[in-house]
Amino acid sequence: MQRREFITLLGGAVAVCPRAVKAQQANKVYRIGTISAGVRLNSSELQDALSGLGWIEGKNLIHERRYAENRPERLPGLVAELIGLNVDVIVAVGTLAPIVAKQVTPTIPIVMTSAGDPLGSGLVASLAKPGGNVTGLSLMSPELAGKRLELLKELVPGLTRIAVLWNAANPYPANVFTQTKLAAEKLGIEVQSLEIRSSDDLNGALEDALRQNAGALIAVEDPLTYAYDNRKRIVTFAAKNRLPVISGVREFADAGGLLAYGANLADLARRAAGYVDKILKGAKPSDLPVEQPTKFDFVINLKTAKSLGLVISPVLLARADEVIE
Numbered sequence: 147m148q149r150r151e152f153i154t155l156l157g158g159a160v161a162v163c164p165r166a167v168k169a170q171q172a173n174k175v176y177r178i179g180t181i182s183a184g185v186r187l188n189s190s191e192l193q194d195a196l197s198g199l200g201w202i203e204g205k206n207l208i209h210e211r212r213y214a215e216n217r218p219e220r221l222p223g224l225v226a227e228l229i230g231l232n233v234d235v236i237v238a239v240g241t242l243a244p245i246v247a248k249q250v251t252p253t254i255p256i257v258m259t260s261a262g263d264p265l266g267s268g269l270v271a272s273l274a275k276p277g278g279n280v281t282g283l284s285l286m287s288p289e290l291a292g293k294r295l296e297l298l299k300e301l302v303p304g305l306t307r308i309a310v311l312w313n314a315a316n317p318y319p320a321n322v323f324t325q326t327k328l329a330a331e332k333l334g335i336e337v338q339s340l341e342i343r344s345s346d347d348l349n350g351a352l353e354d355a356l357r358q359n360a361g362a363l364i365a366v367e368d369p370l371t372y373a374y375d376n377r378k379r380i381v382t383f384a385a386k387n388r389l390p391v392i393s394g395v396r397e398f399a400d401a402g403g404l405l406a407y408g409a410n411l412a413d414l415a416r417r418a419a420g421y422v423d424k425i426l427k428g429a430k431p432s433d434l435p436v437e438q439p440t441k442f443d444f445v446i447n448l449k450t451a452k453s454l455g456l457v458i459s460p461v462l463l464a465r466a467d468e469v470i471e
Contacts, residue, residue, distance in 0.1 A: 176426050179210040179228035182239035184369025186213045191412045194335035195419030222244040235422050241318040255431045258282030259418040262318020264436050273436040281431040283414045284438050294407050298362050307336040314341040319366040352383045367394040395447035399445040409439035
């Protein structure tokens with residue numbers, strides 16, 4: 147081969163190389179793993195949002211899902227399973243899951259969908275510049291605890307004492323309880339702590355609320371209280387004993403609780419897909435700021451209010467995103 151022909155051939159190969167690399171990347175099948183401390187949910191917001199961004203499960207994406215079924219001790223093993231499957235990104239639901247995932251792997255990118263207090267729990271160095279391998283969405287907005295108390299005080303005449311049901315094994319409910327106490331002091335409301343760590347603690351905690359004459363109950367949302375069976379137990383007990391219940395997830399109002407006011411979980415899941423998309427395209431978690439909720443659910447169960455003898459003002463009804471009748 148003459149020198150000129152060799153140079154021409156080499157130049158052609160160099161010109162083709164970038165296109166070949168792009169084609170190879172386009173044909174790659176990526177793998178993500180979702181992990182939660184709770185139970186499997188019949189929700190598809192994350193996958194639907196990923197599909198809208200071009201990540202089709204079974205085509206260019208494999209989605210592995212693991213659930214600890216409210217047994218936090220299982221989380222390290224489940225994360226290890228995902229790592230063994232060579233996932234490119236771990237999507238961690240709630241607060242416990244990303245904490246454990248970060249402990250197990252300091253390198254695989256982790257996207258939080260709804261972490262309670264990413265900064266306080268040490269998941270990120272700062273919200274603006276997370277550092278490390280964790281980023282995503284925070285569930286908690288600082289003013290939420292105070293707003294829930296204000297709603298209860300407006301709805302329940304003469305409210306002076308509330309009980310807060312919270313999972314002491316999870317950093318997020320602990321943070322909510324602290325914020326609730328601070329807000330209650332300003333409103334002149336006494337707070338009773340109902341700490342649970344498993345479903346077995348639930349009945350005793352609820353009975354304590356009655357013994358100490360709580361005028362209302364705040365069920366702090368986390369995988370333990372959110373689980374369908376536990377949620378129904380809480381709402382059924384409250385209805386039987388005429389105890390108004392408020393929580394941060396709309397499913398409590400759907401089940402018969404009085405109010406729900408908190409971040410829209412479906413919206414957080416959809417927004418998490420954007421983080422996954424950017425990371426799979428080469429972005430580093432440390433460069434993606436953590437975002438707070440921007441969409442909230444305010445749901446009033448009017449049927450429950452009537453059964454409790456509570457009058458909901460037209461102004462408050464107009465403020466609600468949904469009224470269940």
